[in-house]
Amino acid sequence: xxxxxxxxxxCDGSDATSHAxxxxxxxxxxxxxxxxxxxxxxxxxxxxxxxxxxxxxxHGGPRVKFEYPGDPLHLVDLHxxxxxxxxxxxxxxxxxxxxxxxxxxxxxxxxxxx
Numbered sequence: 001x002x003x004x005x006x007x008x009x010x011c012d013g014s015d016a017t018s019h020a021x022x023x024x025x026x027x028x029x030x031x032x033x034x035x036x037x038x039x040x041x042x043x044x045x046x047x048x049x050x051x052x053x054x055x056x057x058x059h060g061g062p063r064v065k066f067e068y069p070g071d072p073l074h075l076v077d078l079h080x081x082x083x084x085x086x087x088x089x090x091x092x093x094x095x096x097x098x099x100x101x102x103x104x105x106x107x108x109x110x111x112x113x114x
Contacts, residue, residue, distance in 0.1 A: 023083040032091055032092060032093070033047070035091045036088065036091060036093055036096075038040040039084065039087045039088060039091070040084075042087075043076055043084050044074060044076075045066050045074055046068065046075070048068065049068065049069055050066050050067060050068050051066075051067045051102055052064060052065070052066055052067075052096075052099050052100055052103050053065050053067070053106075054103045054104070054106035054107035055075055055107065056107065057072075057075055061077070062077075062078055062107035062108055062110075063075040063076060063077060063078070063081075063101060063107060064076045064078065064081040064103045064104060064105075064107060065103075066089055067078075078104050078108065080098075080105060081100050081103070081104050082101070082104055084100060085098075085101050085104075088100070
């Protein structure tokens with residue numbers, strides 16, 4: 001990596017100088033997959049291979065279960081699950097949002113997804 005403010009030799013004998021960058025001038029773009037990962041992280045979840053189903057906590061409270069192969073399951077309360085679905089819909093992931101909505105409805109009506 002070039003050092004700031006020094007000349008460096010490029011191909012065919014041409015020269016170039018580097019300049020200090022102002023990080024506020026750099027524009028970043030995030031992909032839809034990146035947005036989804038950030039949203040999942042806000043709910044304590046990771047966006048990798050998972051399954052979504054209705055569940056109940058040990059006290060019988062309705063939850064939505066996110067299961068990851070090789071990891072313990074994660075339970076999200078219905079309010080949080082609905083908020084997650086709304087945020088996913090806002091970034092265009094209606095398919096995952098619909099799956100969450102269905103699991104919320106089933107959890108409300110006592111279907112444990114077994």
